[in-house]
Amino acid sequence: MVALLALTACSGSEADDADGAGGGEVASEGGDDAGADAGDEGDGGGEPTTITLLSPVPPSVFFFPAFVGEELGFFAEEGIELEYESIGEGVSMTSLLVNGRVDVAAPGATEVFQGLDAGQEFDVIYDYYTQAVEGIVVPTDSDIESMEDLEGATVGLAGDEVRSLLAFSLDQVGLSIDDVETANVGTSGSVIANSLEQGDIDAFVGGVLDFASLQVAGLELRDITPDEVGRVPGASFAVTPDGAEEMGDALPAFLRxxxxxxxxxxxxxxxxxxxxxxxxPEEWEDPEVGAATLDVAIQLQEQGPEDYGSLDDEAWAVGVEQALVAGDVESELATDEFLDGQYLDAANDFDRDEAETAAGGSGS
Incomplete structure (x- = not known):
């Protein structure tokens, strides 16, 4: 079974003392269990190799491959025992990664940039989300067709943290944040939907869960986020060089x-x-919310079918530029210094039809 652990909030220096939920020690401390023997396990012989994945959320449709892969036996077939860990509020995922407390982390682009800017050593090896998790939307019946049309408009913000996204996106089309009015409207789907329908705001800047709640409230949306901004990966897999070496063949087996x-x-x-x-089950307490959340999760992960995890160098370069504008980093980051695609061929080395057959012939 996929082991479920949770990490409580701690700083980078405190990470060495973090324990899993229920008092169990967090797996892969120092990387000793990171699985250099995985190459001998993929054929089903011997003990499986444990790989600990650090996710920003508890079990969720946003990371469904962890649970689908467990249910269908894909990890077991590759000789992998997956431990799925989630983090508490305020935890630095990349700090836990570089301190050897987890094998693979799934940080967003901003955290990647902040960690690298702070001198942490890790590589991004697989883009899991192919889109940004935040964006700018308008109702489908709005006269606003693009970012250029926002000049003079009132834009609602889910919070101050998305202001930099709006400013950067406006800059891409020759406008500035001074060319619009902004209002913090929070994240209540019904409140935001009413504000858009009544014309109190003309557009909304928020995250994927906010958009799902708007859909549940009955509001159809159109995304006007500039393409180059919307392509900045919302979640990727990162490893340290030492961790990757210790995992050996277990790492590409996990990715496959x-x-x-x-x-x-x-x-x-x-x-x-x-x-x-x-x-x-908590995601499905309200079936409408669950269905909307699943729709958004599928959209975020839409990719392939031949190039799962592909690293988009141009999108990452835009992300670096956005981070500089937002003040998330102090200096330019060269994408070729942290993007490492050496495992992608192995990650995609499987028969698509056989995978679907294992799921009962889905997609056929």
């Missing part, structure tokens, strides 16, 4: 199992729902 599960889930969202209703 993940890609297989991702492929099956994208082909058959109904299967994802069935599995995630068991793995994350």
């Amino acid at each position: 199992a993940w890609s297989r599960a991702l492929h099956v889930g994208l082909q058959d969202p109904a299967l994802v729902e069935e599995i995630m209703r068991e793995a994350s």
Whole structure:
């Protein structure tokens, strides 16, 4: 079974003392369990290799391949025992990664940049989300067709943290944040929907969960985020050089199992729902919210079918530029110094039809 652990909030220096939920020690301390022997396990012989994945969220449709892959036996077939850890508020994922407390972390682009800017050593090896998790939307019946049309408009913000996204996106089309009015409207779907419908705001800047709540409130949306900004990956897999070396063949085996599960889930969202209703029942307490959240999760992960995890150098370069404008980093970061695509061929080395057959012929 996928082991579920949780990390409580701690700073980078405190990370060495972090324990898993229930008092169990966090796996892979110092990387000793990181699995240099995985190459001998993929054929089903011997003990599986444990890989600890650090996610920003508890079990969720946003990371469904962990649970789909477990249910369908993909990780076991690759000789991997996956431990899925989530973090408490205020935890630096990359600090836990570089301190050897987890094998693979799934930080967003901003945290990647902040960690690298602080001198942490790790590589991004697989883009899991192919889109940004935040964006700018308007109702589908709005006269606003693009960012250029926002001049003189009132834009609602989910919070101050998305102001830099709005400013950067406006800058891409020759406008500045001074060319619009802004208002903090929070994240209540019904409140935001009413504000848009009544014309109190003309557009909204928020995150994918905010957009899902708007859909549940009955509001159809159109995304006007500039393409180059919307392509900045919302979540990627990162490893340290030492951790990757210690994991050995277990690392590409983990990525291949993940890609297989991702492929099956994208082909058959109904299967994802069935599995995630068991793995994350709280997301389905309101079936409408669960369905909307699943739709958003599928959209974020849409990719392939031949290049799962592909690293988009141009999108990452835009992300670096955005981080500089936002003040998240102090100096330019060269993408070729932290993007490492050496595992992508192995991650995609599987038969798509066989993966679908394992799921009961989904997608066929």
